[in-house]
Amino acid sequence: MNGLTAAAAPAASRSRGRWGLLRDRDFRLLWVGETTSGFGSSLTSVALPLVAITALHATTLEVALLTAAAWVPWVIIGLPAGAWVDRLPRRPVMLTCDAVSFLLFLSIPVAAWQGVLTVGHLLAVALLTGTAKVFFQTSYQVYLPSIVVPADLPEGNAKLQGGESAVEVVGPGAAGLVAQVFGAVTALLADAASFVVSALCLLGIRAREAPVSRERRATTLRREIGEGLRFVARDPYLRVLTVFGAASNLGLMGYQAILVVFLVRDVGVGPGAVGGLMAVMSVGGLAGAASATWVSRRLGSARAMIVFEALGAPFGLLIPLAHRGPWLAVAVAGGFVLVTGVVAGNIIKAGFRQTYVPRHLLGRVSVSMQFVNYGTIPLGALLGGALGGTIGTRPSMWVVTAGLALTGLILLIGPLRHRRDLPASPDHP
Template sequence: MKTAAFRLLWTGQTVSTVGSAVAGASVPLVALLVLHASTFEVALLTAVAWLPWLVVGLPAGAWVDRWPKRRVMLVCDVIQMAAFLTVPIAWASGVLSVPVLVAAALVGGFAKVFFSLAYRAFLPSVVADGDLLGANVRLQGSESAAQVGGPGLAGLLATLFGPVSGVLVDAVSFGVSALCLRFLRADEPAPGPRTRLREEIGEGMRIAARDPYLRVMVLSGATSNLALNGYFAVQVVFLVEGLGQGPGAVGAVLALGEVGGVLGAALVSRLARRTGTAWAFLWCEALVVPALFLGPLAWPGWGRTLFVLAGAGCAGGVVASNVLGGTFRQQYCPRHLYGRITASSAVVNYGTIPLGALLGGALGEAAGVRVAMFAMAGVQAVSFAVLLAGPLRRARDFPRAALAVQSAA
């Protein structure tokens, strides 16, 4: 592992993730408490942040394969910083509105598409293949720790300075990430032979569709993201209006739930050694289903404990499965094809996120937030059933790169 380069990458991403975790709680609070938005409008903010995957996801993967990854990440950080700075500026100017929040989320979402694809493809340039699992554990562990502290910090900032201050923190965090990338040095491999953009996109789609492991993970991931984001899009509304929580309490409850993500990142390597990487992945995905059913059973007072336990189980399962699934793809996919394969998978996976958010918001408006959360938990159960229908239950460990090369041929 190239220690100095990885340390800069790790630091920048940790700070940026803290900012994003703060914003994840602050933006709905701004919409609810400052702008008095409806449940559907709050869900819309989640939807538009992920809509760019449907718009530019496929060509973005091919473009990222052609471009220097570090430079792409640096530019995207600057764009996201500028986008989210518009929110506190608009608030200070007295012109903040739901459309301003939507515009900031949309612009930031487009930049995030390119950043995410470049980031995943860039990590193997900083970390040796044998160290990828350990590096992903550290990165995901820091991200989980940030998710623990972020909502609590958002609640504290909202109580002391107002919800908009959390969005300002997010903008500053992107600046810190950009500075870290500015001073990071790593040898990136030369891009593969360039063909027509349509052919490169098609190549990535064919590999993702034909490979039995990638295909089942894409389909399950898409269903899971529909469920999780329909659930997450209304959880702040559930805490504020269903459980009567103020900004500080909302941040505390969300933060306590995210402790499960820290535990998931800490224990995933041990679980993978004991059960095998593929079976560990399935066990982690299985944990999420009962956790989601537990959340909407919460009630005011001590009943909030159920929501915290649900959040911990969900975060633990999702974080650990993300570590294992991400490491598998980085080792399995040929590096010169990684961007387009990942983009093809991500368009399907992430394309359901705005749909899930809108569905959760619509169900919450029509039938109540609690009903919407139960419905999303049911969809998550379908996601796990899709995984069980594939080859993972028959393979103790994920396959290695040789099979991916054959699939790509």
Template sequence: MSVDQRPRGGLWRHRDFRLLWAGQSVSDLGTAISGVVLPLVAVVYLDASAFEVAALAAIEWVPWLLIGLPAGVWVDRSRRRPLMLWCDLVRTLAIGSIPVAAAFDALHLPQLYLAAAATGVATVIFQVAYQAYLPTLIRTTELAEGNAKLQGSQTVAQVGGAGLGGLLVQLFRAPFALIADAASYAVSAAALFAIGEREPAGEPVERDLRREIAEGARFVRGDPLLRVMTIAPALANFFFTGFSGIVVLFLVRSVHLAPASVGVLMGGVSLGAVAGALLARPVGRWIGTSRAVWLGTLLTTPFGLLIPLTTRGAGLVFFVVGNVVIYIGILIYNVTISAFRQAYCPPHLLGRVVASMRFVLFGALPLGALTGGALASWLGIREAVWVLLAGNVLSGVVLATSPLRRMRDLPAGQTVERALSPAAR
């Protein structure tokens, strides 16, 4: 049955979307566990330095620089669901290798780096395919709802996963907590396998990798909206990932929290992301989707400057409030932009457009993580947090001075010039 022939009634009644949603929710829970456990393994179990911990975060994102652009071509040439399934299996084996090595007392930092690299490569391909796959599974008019549900469950998983990760580290030796993440990828693969609707075969294309990559990059570079939606979040990714790469170090060595407390605290601040996912559609309807993007980012990023004030006890309020408000802004932005891009871009180019944008967006992540580690080693951990979160404010400034400020809503099925015309404001 085609997308347009499906019965209406919301995505709650859409079996294949429910399978995708359930699989991703479980996978996101496992990923959130790893987000806390993996750096704790490095810090507590392997006594890694600040730069070594930051390098671990960077390695997970380096694949975006190495294969991010070709991944878009591979996705546009292929059926997306089988590609995603294979990526989940690779990630199961990569993360699963860590507790296996620990069981034989053979776990060393290079093992973490190798697992992070393999997981990063599979994640690049999976994420590009995932963004391109969703519009083939649901109607264009359902994309905002679908992205809100997926982003919402992802953030709920972050809340539970971060706290669960800290608890598992207390109950077991840190590496064995990663069994949960390996299992979650296996569940995601099983859910993808169970989806009933099959994608249509793509039209034959000219097999010219360089030309196909360039076509996607030109589309992004030539569109004023996609261009600013690449530059501004790249800045945010650089600075906020620099902070995220040392946040566990900050909480353990500067604020002096126990590992379990770190997990609970990081899970709690993810409530901001839950709120952002729930607010994205109502805020977009209320003030307009374009205003939700630029104004939301401009107003929320300065709250990050509360985080460096964090101390034990009552001083943890600064960490919670700063992170919660930032995550509200991030999720409003992500939900709104994901739905816009999927509806706005030509279907045959969507994989390459996603890859071109994420090549820049996620390519900034390892650079930011390494910068965060270097600043922490050079200036001190708390001082580095000040610098990185001050830099994060620049993303809102870029969006507020872009063509987005001249529109109430993002265009859907119309030219940018029409959206920017006085009548559309």
């Protein structure tokens, strides 16, 4: 039964119909919890830099450091986290991460109301919640195959990514509106509350994971980390996707880390408008989630991924053209297409990894790839912040989006360009 418990196995038969997997109780709870948590995170993506800019008068580099701090934990503890997650039941790990994140985000408005909030406090919260996210996201990716069968993974990933994309449309606009009316600090309360919803939904899931074997618990952490790294290094598909992800994230985070500063200080829009503009760009995520599976079936999963990633990234070059008036719409359209390609590509890659990698290695392989992929995110944030403070925000946007536009060429290296579909299993042990 592919590692599923008896309670989880019927998901496949119940997933057919108009609503698909949403008819399955366990998947529906997972979807509701993580979509709500995603809404809170999308609020924070706008509210946290707005707090730093408007309440604490932070510099461009300090704002970029907030983004970098949230992703640094992937570099520091990403590899051992993957091995730990493969040894532990995932749901308790995720519940612990929800509780810790709730308390950390709650501390920001409390400190602001007491008049003691500082940029250092924001950096500490970003760093610690980023650490919790390492464990949560690694557990989450391995947990999904425990409640749905392999055949339903593409649909499950598409629905989860679609929910996340939907709230990323609403979240930035809501954050801008709340910041405009009540202050940016208040928007962070919603993110804290979202972790409570996530935890309650996880508690309601009935499916139980198979216990970790004694042999797994007896192996050393160093050996398990090495197994994950070696699997990625010798696999031609995972190797190319890992390098591409690292390069792509460098450019994506390079512009995202300074996007709010760019819109506020260079383009001259207010907090409410910032949220609205970012929300429109995020609508591309809905388009990507809706089209990923359909395009994959018609073009083939390998071809579809190349099309989405290689053709979507160059549209990011329209973002630095933003000025008041028609050019602002052109820039937003560029962001829309870019996000469409990124989200669709992520859905295809996630489904491929979850079916391609042996179940007992999935956590370690996933985090080995993320160690490289996410390791460039803080570098990209620091690059964007450093360039913004040196040559100006708009020139920096041009530099990082130009680099991003070229990253799709990496996917043409190796076997991907010769295939219609991604393989279902590796040809090496």
